[in-house]
Amino acid sequence: MNALAKCRMFFAVLMMLAIFSTFTLPAAAAAPAWDGNYHAYAVGDVVSYQGSEYRCIQAHTSLSDWTPAAVPALWEKLTTSATATPKPATATPKPATAVPTATPKPGSTATAEPTATAKPATPTSVPSGSKKFVGYFTEWGIYQRNYLVKNIVTSGSASKLTHINYAFANVANSQCVIGDAYADYDRAFTAAESVDGVADSWDGSLRGNFNQLRKLKAAYPNIKVLISLGGWTWSSGFSDAALPANRAAFVKSCVDLYIKDSRWAGVFDGIDIDWEYPGACGNTCNYRPEDTANFTALLAEFRSQLNAVRSGLLLTIAAPAAPDKISKIEVAKISQSLDFINLMTYDFHGGGWENQTNFQSNLYTPAADPATGNTRISVDSAVSSWINAGAPASKLVVGVPFYGRGWSNVPSANNGLWQTGSGSPAGTYEAGYEDYKVLKTKGYTRYFNSEAQAAWLYSNGIFWTFDDPAVMAAKMSYIKSRGLGGAMFWDLSGDTANGELITALYNNR
Template sequence: MKQLSLSILTFAVGLIFSGCNPAPKSKTEVATINSSKDYMVVAYVAGYRDFDFSTIDVTGITHINYAFGNIRDGEAIFDTTKIDGKRLSPDDIVKLNSLKSKNPKLKVLVSIGGWSWSGGFSDAALSETSRAKFAQSCAKFVKDYQLDGIDLDWEYPNQTGAGNIYRPEDVQNFTLMLKAVREELDLMAREEGKNNHYLLSIATGADQAYVDNTELGKLAEYLDFLNIMTYDFYNGLHTVNGHHSNLYPSAQPKLDMNSAVNAVDMHTKAGFPVEKINLGIPFYGRIWKGVEASGDQILFNKAETVGMGIDYIDFYQNINANGYTRYWDDTAKAPYLWNAEEKTFISYEDEQSIALKIEYLKKRGLAGVMFWEYSADHEHKLLNAVLSNMNE
C-alpha cells in the first residue's frame, strides 16, 4: 500500500480521450452489489488525506481499511505524526464507525504499516516474547477503537522496503506473528462472550520476491483474506514508462511478466486459497515526463522522470482539454494516455480495464477486490465501474 512513496501531484493535466465515455454518475449514485455471490469490496482510506471520512458512500463497500497505524517499541499504535503535511486523528475512526448506520454490514479495520511505517515489523516479529507483545497490542488496538479487525501491511518481510530493518528470519517469523495475532484476537472474542470474530488480513506484494520471502501456503490458517497490491508494476523507481496495473503481461517487452493474473497465480501456486484473495485496483495513475518515444512505440521508453503517482481525480476531471490521446494495449488489457507534444505518458485504470478485471476475478473464483484509495476517485467513476460489474 502506498504512503509517503505515493507522491500526489496537485496539478491538473489536460486530457482528451479517443472515443466516447459514459456520463459519470453523481456522487450520490453509487452502485450496489446484488449478486448470488457476496464479493468483497475493500476500500483503503488514507488518514493523511484532507478528506471528511463521514462523507464516504458505503452503499457497495464491504470493508474499510484505514491507513495507517504505526509500530513503536514493538506495539501497534495510532500515531498522530504528520504524513504529507496532515496529522492523523483518532476522530477519523469514530467517523468511519458511524458509517455503519448507513451500512450495518460494513467492517472497519485499521491497517498497520505501509511503505513508510513498516520499519518496526522485523523486530516485533523476532521472538516469541516480541510477537506476544505485538499481538496483545493489536487486540488492545481493536478494542480501544471498536474495530472489526486489523490489517497488517508489512512492506516487506526480508526486504529493505523503505530502508527498513529486515532479516532472513522474517520469512518464518511473519507466519508466527500472524498466528500470535490470530490467537490473541480469538482469545479476546471468547472473553467478551459476544460470539464475535475479529478479522485479520494482510496486504501482499505482487511479485516473485514477495512470494519467495513469505510462507503464503501457511498463512491462510490465520487470515480471513488478503489483498494483493496488483499495481505499481512500473513505478516511482523506474525511469522507463510502462503499465502499472495491467491485467495480463504485455507483448513487449516479452520478458516482462508483471501482471495481475501472474500475481494471483504466484499466490495460489504458493498454496494460498484463491477464495481468500482480493484483487488490488489502483484509483491513481503513474505519470512519466520527457519520454523518448519514437513513432508508435510509446510504451517502454526511457523518460526524464520516474513514474510519479497521480490521483485519478487530478487528471481525469479535465477531459475536455486537448493534448492527450487514450490508447489501449489489447494484450495487457490496459489503457494509457499519451501527449506527443509534451512527451508525457500516464498509466492508469479506467472503466474498460476494471470491467475485464472483474470478469477475470469472477471466473477465477477470487473473493473480490481491494482498491487504493477512496478519495482519489473522480465522482465515484472507478468505484461505480467496480460495483456495476460485480452486479453482472
C-alpha cells in the same frame, strides 16, 4: 551620608552602568529546521520553516507534505521569537484551529456547531453478494486532499463497499502506536462535514475520523472497518516486533489499542497487516532471514488473540505481487490464519524509479513487454503465484489503483509505450503520481493494449499508466473467472466525486 560619600556613590553607580552596558545578552538560539522525513515531533517542539518559527500543538510523525505552513492543525505559527516569549504548549488543538482544505469554505473550522437537528445518512445495505470491495481510507486525506469519511457516502461508495482499511497505525519499538492522534480521534468535524449532519462536540466524547467511521457504520451496518498496520513508510519495525521475544506483547498492544480500547469501541472489526516486506527490502532494509517463519508465527498470534476477544474479528494482509517477495512468505501456512489476502497488484512500474515507460497494473504480460526478471509481472502472474504456493483462490482479493504513475520527456514512438523517459511529470501532491479523478480531466489521448488489458495516456512527451472504468470492468471479469475473492483499491480519495471507478467494479460483480 556626607557630600563626599554621596559623590563617590554617584560615580560608582555611573561606572556600574557603563560596565553593564558593554555586555550583550546572548541571542536566542535559532530553532532547528523542520524535518519532513518521518521525524517524531512532540507537543511544544519549535522548528523553523521558510523564515518563520512554529510550535508543535499535536504530537505526530512528519511527512514531506505536512509542512508547518500547510497543516495548522499540527503547527502554530509564532508571531514572536519562540525562545524570547515562551508560552505553555497546548496538548489538544483548540476548537478554532482549522485543518487545511483544498478549497476553504465557510464553516470549515473545528468550531462546534448547534446539534439540535440531526440529519442521519439513509441506511443502505452494502452488497450481499460474495465479492469483497475493500477500500483504503488514509488518515492524512482530511488535510490537503480534503477527503472526509462523509465523502464515502456522498460519492455513492458506501453502498458498494464491504470493507474499509484505515491507513495507518505505526509500528514502533515493538508496539502499535497511533499514527495521527489529531486526525484519528481529536479533530472536531462540523455538521456540514459530518456523516450524519451532527457536529462533533468538545465534551470529551469521541471526535475525528474514528467517530466518523462509527457514524458511517451506523448508517451502513454491513461495512467492516479494519485498522491497517505499517504501510510503506511504517514497516521498518515489523521485523523486530515479530521476533519470538516480542511477538505476543506486540500483538497484545495492537489488540488492546484498536479492538479493546473503550474510547472507540465498535469502530474496528479487525486488523490488516501491511508489512512491506518480510525478508526483503521495502522503504528500508530492516529485515532478517528469520522474517519468513516469524511472519507466519506473527499472523498465528494475531489470529489467536483476536479469537480470544470474540469470534468474527477479521485478520487480513496486504501482500506483494513480485515473485522474489512472495518466495519469502510461507503462503499455505499464513492462509490458514487469514480471512483474506489483499494483493498489491499495482506499482509494477513507475517513473519515480524506472526510466522505461510501462504499465503499473497490467492484467496480463504482453509478449513485447521489455521488462525482465521480477519486474516482468502482471495481475495474472501474481494471482497464479499465490495460488500455486497454496493460497485458496477465494481468499485472494485483487488490488487495483485509483491513481496513475507517470513519466516525462517520453518520445512519441509507439505512443510513448515502452520508451525511455527522464523524470516524472508534476502531480497534485507528488511528482509522478496523480489521482484518477485528475487524470481523466487532462484531455490526453487514451491508448489501450488489448494483450495486456491495460490503458495509458500520452501527450507531448508525458506518459501516464492508469486504470479507468473499462479496465476495472475487465479486471472484475477476470476476478469472477478465476473464482477470486473480490477487489481492493488504493485509495478512496482518488476516485471521482460520484465514484466512477468503484461503480465500474461494483456493476461488474
